[in-house]
Amino acid sequence: MARFSLFVAALGVSVASAQAVISAQGCTSRSFTTPSWFVSDLAAVDGKASFSVLNRATNQTAGYECLGGSCEGEEGIEDLVVVVEVDGAVASVSVNQTWVCGDRSPQTKFIAAGTSTVSVVDGKAASSPLLVKGSLIQPVALTPQYNEGPTGHDTPGCLAKSEKPSWVLSHVIWADQDGDEITSVKEQRLTFILTNAATGYEASCMSQGPVATNIFCAGTEFQSFTIGRYSISTAVQFDPATYSLTVNQTWFCDDHDAAKPLQISASGTLPLPLECQTEPIPSSPRHLKKFCTVPNDDSSISLSGSLGTVVTLPPYSIEDPVPSNTDSCTVSSIYNPRWQFSYFSTYNNSISFEIILQTNRGFRYPNPVYQGKARGDGWFDCEIGYDGGSQVPDGPLWPYRCQFKWDGEGKVLELRAEWECTELDPGNPVRFSGVSTTTVNSNIVCEKVEHREYTDEPLGEGEELTVPDPVGVVDFCYTENPSYTWTGEIKEVTWTSGKRV
Ligand SMILES: *[C@@H]1O[C@H](CO)[C@@H](O)[C@H](O)[C@H]1NC(C)=O
Ligand SMILES: *[C@@H]1O[C@H](CO)[C@@H](O)[C@H](O)[C@H]1NC(C)=O
Ligand SMILES: *[C@@H]1O[C@H](CO)[C@@H](O)[C@H](O)[C@H]1NC(C)=O
Numbered sequence: 147m148a149r150f151s152l153f154v155a156a157l158g159v160s161v162a163s164a165q166a167v168i169s170a171q172g173c174t175s176r177s178f179t180t181p182s183w184f185v186s187d188l189a190a191v192d193g194k195a196s197f198s199v200l201n202r203a204t205n206q207t208a209g210y211e212c213l214g215g216s217c218e219g220e221e222g223i224e225d226l227v228v229v230v231e232v233d234g235a236v237a238s239v240s241v242n243q244t245w246v247c248g249d250r251s252p253q254t255k256f257i258a259a260g261t262s263t264v265s266v267v268d269g270k271a272a273s274s275p276l277l278v279k280g281s282l283i284q285p286v287a288l289t290p291q292y293n294e295g296p297t298g299h300d301t302p303g304c305l306a307k308s309e310k311p312s313w314v315l316s317h318v319i320w321a322d323q324d325g326d327e328i329t330s331v332k333e334q335r336l337t338f339i340l341t342n343a344a345t346g347y348e349a350s351c352m353s354q355g356p357v358a359t360n361i362f363c364a365g366t367e368f369q370s371f372t373i374g375r376y377s378i379s380t381a382v383q384f385d386p387a388t389y390s391l392t393v394n395q396t397w398f399c400d401d402h403d404a405a406k407p408l409q410i411s412a413s414g415t416l417p418l419p420l421e422c423q424t425e426p427i428p429s430s431p432r433h434l435k436k437f438c439t440v441p442n443d444d445s446s447i448s449l450s451g452s453l454g455t456v457v458t459l460p461p462y463s464i465e466d467p468v469p470s471n472t473d474s475c476t477v478s479s480i481y482n483p484r485w486q487f488s489y490f491s492t493y494n495n496s497i498s499f500e501i502i503l504q505t506n507r508g509f510r511y512p513n514p515v516y517q518g519k520a521r522g523d524g525w526f527d528c529e530i531g532y533d534g535g536s537q538v539p540d541g542p543l544w545p546y547r548c549q550f551k552w553d554g555e556g557k558v559l560e561l562r563a564e565w566e567c568t569e570l571d572p573g574n575p576v577r578f579s580g581v582s583t584t585t586v587n588s589n590i591v592c593e594k595v596e597h598r599e600y601t602d603e604p605l606g607e608g609e610e611l612t613v614p615d616p617v618g619v620v621d622f623c624y625t626e627n628p629s630y631t632w633t634g635e636i637k638e639v640t641w642t643s644g645k646r647v
């Protein structure tokens with residue numbers, strides 16, 4: 147098979163001009179989260195080729211016709227280079243583009259590049275559009291991460307097996323107790339594990355209460371931060387009188403073609419073949435309790451269902467980053483960097499406050515900073531307090547290193563800080579530095595408090611926690627309104643990416 151390459155370099159179309167609307171989902175934001183291209187309708191036969199390109203950050207699109215080695219578009223995209231190489235039944239598409247987004251200030255130049263391959267059948271790409279994921283080169287080098295998507299969506303055979311939906315129910319237990327409500331309670335409990343044959347997705351299902359009809363099922367989606375926008379959902383109904391159980395589940399497959407992900411719903415019903423033992427409740431012998439299982443090794447049974455609705459989702463949407471309505475850590479740090487401060491206090495002239503970056507916070511709360519070693523000229527090292535956000539996957543939103551200076555007369559707090567943002571590329575965080583000068587615009591009130599020294603030593607056996615005797619009296623000062631918060635603009639911001647040093 148001939149191996150040939152096509153080369154595109156188009157110039158002459160102006161880039162997006164400044165827009166008045168600032169959107170967390172605009173060109174700038176998308177350039178950080180999805181610097182990538184869709185290459186559609188790629189065809190290549192006998193030295194001729196055609197395709198169209200969409201830049202997913204700018205939404206610019208252009209179609210190209212190629213003859214020999216060079217391609218032309220009616221309205222080409224500026225600073226775009228596409229190289230298509232066809233080798234046998236595989237086409238490799240490389241894209242490298244420079245673009246400018248003007249929806250945020252300062253307007254920013256982005257450079258990104260990426261390569262993707264697709265199989266070619268009868269001179270046409272087998273999948274369209276083809277997603278070419280880019281790595282950002284400018285303004286900062288990083289490769290945005292994509293989501294994992296819901297369990298099993300790309301398991302080979304996902305779609306094929308979904309055509310005849312089936313599940314395995316295992317570890318089935320049904321307990322039904324008829325209590326007198328004095329010494330024993332009326333209680334029904336159904337538990338089992340539900341495994342979808344197409345995806346391998348496992349959900350733990352249970353119901354507990356006086357009547358078990360609506361069964362709650364949950365899988366790994368509750369622990370994962372990388373599911374993306376779609377999540378598997380399961381609804382189960384049970385009839386305690388007939389043991390009839392209905393499963394209704396929605397899952398996702400894109401193993402056949404990530405450009406055409408499917409959302410699949412199916413349901414199935416069966417009477418649980420339960421075998422039960424009934425015995426009187428010891429404390430109340432006129433009432434009975436029943437305990438049932440499916441009589442085989444792991445108490446399992448298979449359930450076949452019928453296909454409900456099947457919906458085609460937008461191309462590659464299963465693993466795509468989910469756009470947010472608020473700016474991420476990186477975008478905030480570059481375009482509108484501000485600290486939010488709170489809980490300012492001094493204890494025997496030693497300063498402390500709480501701090502968090504003003505951005506999309508998720509589950510993170512301000513973190514305390516205490517006065518550390520003196521650096522001279524009135525500057526002190528920050529001692530970063532409890533790291534309440536270290537377990538959150540997209541990282542803490544406070545400095546990992548800082549120094550501050552406090553002018554008690556003018557109530558001015560100066561801060562030099564270094565922080566990082568990990569939400570785009572956790573392996574390659576963007577590390578920032580900047581300075582801020584803010585005024586604590588609140589009355590600061592002081593009181594004398596007795597100072598006691600507590601030890602960190604663990605209590606011995608039988609030892610009780612005792613309050614040590616005071617060893618002196620110190621000044622404790624704080625903002626008059628204890629929940630007073632204020633913000634400080636961060637200036638002279640610099641950034642780079644890579645591992646923290
Ligand atoms: C991208 O362009 C298409 C067609 O011109 C338009 O329908 C769509 O709304 C645009 N998307 C964004 C995010 O601007
Ligand atoms: C993409 O283009 C830029 C500038 O034109 C260049 O510096 C960079 O090396 C290119 N990257 C790749 C991966 O081709
Ligand atoms: C299953 O759930 C889907 C989506 O929630 C719903 O549209 C459908 O009607 C349900 N089917 C049954 C049999 O309950």
Ligand SMILES: *[C@@H]1O[C@H](CO)[C@@H](O)[C@H](O)[C@H]1NC(C)=O
Nearest residue numbers: 493494495597617618619620
């Ligand atoms: C208060 O600070 C002073 C000066 O730094 C220090 O000498 C003193 O020991 C401190 N008092 C207490 C009770 O910690």
